[in-house]
Amino acid sequence: MIKQISYLAICKSMVVMLFLSVSTVFAQHNENKNNKREESVTLSYGLPFSYSLDTYTGWDIKNDAGDVLSTGSGDINEVFSKPGNYSVYIHEKHNDDSKSSCDHDQYPSKVTIKVSPLKMVFDFSSIQFSKKIKEGQSTKGITVTVNAVYSSYENRPADYHHGFTTAGVGTSLSGRLNEDKVLLKNGINKLEFSLEGFTTKGNNIMIEFKDINDQVQPYTLIEKN
The missing domain is CATH 2.60.40 (Immunoglobulin-like)
Structure with a gap:
């Protein structure tokens, strides 16, 4: 009887620990997601937009409808000839095996561009x-x-x-x-x-x-x- 109670106590303890572990991972995921930096800029139509990135960092530019207008890697140099709202998505490469605290985002994950008429x-x-x-x-x-x-x-x-x-x-x-x-x-x-x-x-x-x-x-x- 004592062994059965001990076994049940251990099982309950493991369930609680598993629940806390999953909750912690979920909270960390949300925290990392919320910590993604975003920037916004306003510029006039027909004027150049430039953003400096390292050679291996990819990016793509989308309009309000989600259509990809341009894609590439490294520095961004684009001219928006038509007014509207655009989004630049920046994709950084990370070393998944790295445990260094220095391996974090250098750039914002998204730059929102308002092009004025x-x-x-x-x-x-x-x-x-x-x-x-x-x-x-x-x-x-x-x-x-x-x-x-x-x-x-x-x-x-x-x-x-x-x-x-x-x-x-x-x-x-x-x-x-x-x-x-x-x-x-x-x-x-x-x-x-x-x-x-x-x-x-x-x-x-x-x-x-x-x-x-x-x-x-x-x-x-x-x-x-």
Whole structure:
């Protein structure tokens, strides 16, 4: 009787251990799946998309319908001529026998790409300041003009309302459109901003303009003494 009870206890213990073991493996699988990195980017139609990968890493690009549009290995260099949503799936090779903690994903498993039907490129060769920015002095009254080349896949105008911010040591500069919004038309559009704030030191200021898709296009202003 004692032996029978001991046997039943051992069986119950093994069942509990097996259940816990399966639960642990299932939890680890879900954790690994959830830990897969994903990235997302926005770009305009007709502009190149580049992503650096090692030679042996494979990838494929699919549209919203799941159709494979392109496949390959190594660096990705693609141009999306049509607006829409696309997905890049990256397939890394791992050594299944490796027990090293270093053998993990270097790249995201998926990159979601939103291709906008609107395109706007600042022509920084046309940028002009009405006055020179001086250290420690207010920039009130200084205007910045720059041309922006705009195009639409469907040949439609669009409202633009972004200002700009700056980055640099000792600078608190920002810019706002002189108009609340500007109606962009296909071709060259001249934009005018009013500066606000001041800079205390340094002559290297990065101006971060935002395009119609809310993406930053930086311009570095280097004032010569």
